[in-house]
Amino acid sequence: MLGRGAAVGGALTLGPLLGGEAVAAPNGGTPARAAGKGPKGGYEAIGVRPLINGRGTFTVLSGSLMLPEVREAIDRAARQYVQLDELADAIGKRLAQLTKAGFGMVSSGASAALGHASAACVAGGNPDLHVQLPDLTGFQKTEAIIPKHSRNVYEAAISATGLKIVEVETRAQLKAALRPQTALVYIFAMPRVDESELDTRTIAQIAHAAGVPVLVDAAAEILTIPNVHLQRGADLVAYSGGKCLRGPQSAGILLGREDLVRAAWVHSAPHHGWARGFKVGKEEAMGMLAAVEMWVQRDHKAEYATWTSWLKDIARRVSVVRGVTTKIVQPEGLSNRTPTLTVLWNAQNLGVTGQTIVDTLWDGEPRIAINAARSSDPAQSGVSITPYMLEPGNAKTIAVELVKLLRDPPPAPEPPKPPTVDASGTWALEIKYTAGTSTAHELKLSQDGAKITGTHKGEFVSRPATGSVSGSEVTVRSYYGEEHGDALSFTFTGTLKGNRISGDLNMGEYLGASWTATRKS
Structure with a gap:
C-alpha cells in the first residue's frame, strides 16, 4: 500500500518548491523545477535533499504536491482574519454541495478526522462530555467494534479517544458485540472488505439496527461523488487531503451525517480539551476546500493518459538493455489509483538485484525513490514505478539512471560467509x-x-x-x-x-x- 495508497489525481503541474531548472507544466500550471538541479535553495539550504518520487504518496516522502490553486487559496487566506467556527460552518456547507454528502469538515489529516468522528460518536458534540475525553469513566459509549479485516495501525486514532477496541470476524459476532456501550463500527476501506461476509453494506445494516453509526477510513482512496461508502450505508467517511486530492499534506476531510460531522467539529480545535492539538488553520481549511473544488473540475482521464505515457516512455528506454522485460498494470478499485510499471530482469545474468538498484538510486544524485518489484520467478528481480507523483521530465531522468545501473551495475553485496560463531x-x-x-x-x-x-x-x-x-x-x-x-x-x-x-x-x-x-x- 502506497503510504495509505496513491490515488487518482494530477501530478502534471508542480515540482518541488525549491531551486532548480524550470520545466514547462501543462494546463497552465506553475512551472515545475527538476529535483537535484540548479542552485541550492529551500530544503537544500538546510542540508535536506529533495527527491524524485516514483514510489507514491507515502507520508514519510511528504505525500503529494499541492495544486497551484491550493497554494493560491492558502496565500489569500493568510492575508485576512476570520472567526474559525464561522469558517467551519461555511466550508462544511460548501463541501456538502460539492460532494453530495450531508456535511463536511476539514481536519488536520485523515487520522485526525477519525479521532474527531470517534469523539462525535462517543460524546455527540456535548461540551460537558468533550472536556472529559479520553477518560470515559461514567460514559455510556465506551467501545468501538472493528472487524478483523480492518485492524490496522490507523485505528490508534479511535482508541486515543478512550474507546476499547472489540474485534469481530463474523455476522454473528458483530450482532453479539453490538451493545449499549458501542459507540461505532470502524471499517478500513480496502478490497478485502468487499470480499468479506462483513462488507460495508452488511455491517451498516446490522449496526444501524442497533442504532450504531459506521465510520469508514478511505484516506488513500479517490473521492467518489456521490460517495460510494455513504451510499453503502456508512454514516461517516474520512479522506486524506495530501494524497489524491493534492491539498495540504497536513489536512484531511470528514464527510457524512450532518449531526455527526457538526459534533466532530465541536470535538476539534480551536475548542479546548482532548483535540486541541489537532488544529486546522484558516490557511489549511481554505486550501483543502480549493483542492475539493479542483477535484470536481480536473480531467482525470487526461491525467491517467499522461501518467501512462510517462511509463511507456520509461519502458521504451529501458528495453534497450538485453534481457529486460516491462509491464504496465492499470489500477482496479478505489485505492492506490495509479498505473504501475514493472521492470524485470534475470538478476544473475545482469549481476544486480532490484533492491540494489532501489538503494543506489535513493543514495544517488538526483535522489530517486522507486520500489523493488516482486516476481513469482525467484530468478527474476526488478523495480516498480508509479507515475502519480512524477513531474514533467522525471520519467526520462528515471529511465536514464536505470539504464546506467543495468548496464554498469553497482557492486553486489558480499555473499554470506560460513558461520564462525554460535548465537544460541x-x-x-x-x-x-x-x-x-x-x-x-x-x-x-x-x-x-x-x-x-x-x-x-x-x-x-x-x-x-x-x-x-x-x-x-x-x-x-x-x-x-x-x-x-x-x-x-x-x-x-x-x-x-x-x-x-x-x-x-x-x-x-x-x-x-x-x-x-x-x-x-
Whole structure:
C-alpha cells in the first residue's frame, strides 16, 4: 500500500518548491523545477535533499504536491482574519454541495478526522462530555467494534479517544458485540472488505439496527461523488487531503451525517480539551476546500493518459538493455489509483538485484525513490514505478539512471560467509533509541547452521524471531503485525564476540537505534 495508497489525481503541474531548472507544466500550471538541479535553495539550504518520487504518496516522502490553486487559496487566506467556527460552518456547507454528502469538515489529516468522528460518536458534540475525553469513566459509549479485516495501525486514532477496541470476524459476532456501550463500527476501506461476509453494506445494516453509526477510513482512496461508502450505508467517511486530492499534506476531510460531522467539529480545535492539538488553520481549511473544488473540475482521464505515457516512455528506454522485460498494470478499485510499471530482469545474468538498484538510486544524485518489484520467478528481480507523483521530465531522468545501473551495475553485496560463531541462548538487550533507552527486551535464539529461529520479547509482547549468521555477523528480525492494530518491525544486526553482540537496530519509521546483547548463563 502506497503510504495509505496513491490515488487518482494530477501530478502534471508542480515540482518541488525549491531551486532548480524550470520545466514547462501543462494546463497552465506553475512551472515545475527538476529535483537535484540548479542552485541550492529551500530544503537544500538546510542540508535536506529533495527527491524524485516514483514510489507514491507515502507520508514519510511528504505525500503529494499541492495544486497551484491550493497554494493560491492558502496565500489569500493568510492575508485576512476570520472567526474559525464561522469558517467551519461555511466550508462544511460548501463541501456538502460539492460532494453530495450531508456535511463536511476539514481536519488536520485523515487520522485526525477519525479521532474527531470517534469523539462525535462517543460524546455527540456535548461540551460537558468533550472536556472529559479520553477518560470515559461514567460514559455510556465506551467501545468501538472493528472487524478483523480492518485492524490496522490507523485505528490508534479511535482508541486515543478512550474507546476499547472489540474485534469481530463474523455476522454473528458483530450482532453479539453490538451493545449499549458501542459507540461505532470502524471499517478500513480496502478490497478485502468487499470480499468479506462483513462488507460495508452488511455491517451498516446490522449496526444501524442497533442504532450504531459506521465510520469508514478511505484516506488513500479517490473521492467518489456521490460517495460510494455513504451510499453503502456508512454514516461517516474520512479522506486524506495530501494524497489524491493534492491539498495540504497536513489536512484531511470528514464527510457524512450532518449531526455527526457538526459534533466532530465541536470535538476539534480551536475548542479546548482532548483535540486541541489537532488544529486546522484558516490557511489549511481554505486550501483543502480549493483542492475539493479542483477535484470536481480536473480531467482525470487526461491525467491517467499522461501518467501512462510517462511509463511507456520509461519502458521504451529501458528495453534497450538485453534481457529486460516491462509491464504496465492499470489500477482496479478505489485505492492506490495509479498505473504501475514493472521492470524485470534475470538478476544473475545482469549481476544486480532490484533492491540494489532501489538503494543506489535513493543514495544517488538526483535522489530517486522507486520500489523493488516482486516476481513469482525467484530468478527474476526488478523495480516498480508509479507515475502519480512524477513531474514533467522525471520519467526520462528515471529511465536514464536505470539504464546506467543495468548496464554498469553497482557492486553486489558480499555473499554470506560460513558461520564462525554460535548465537544460541538467551540474550538480555540494552537498546539505545534515538530518544530513550530500554533494558526490557530479550532474545531467545536457536541456531542451526547459519539459520536462526527463536522469540523476541519486548516491553509488552513476544513475537517470533528469525535470522542468520554470516561469519561473526548476526542478523535477527521480528515483526509485530497490524492484526493487533499496530505494527513494529525490528532488524537487529551486530557482531558476536564471546557472550556479547553489539550493532545497529533498524525499526523502519521509528528511525535507527543501537543495541547490545549479553548472553545469560
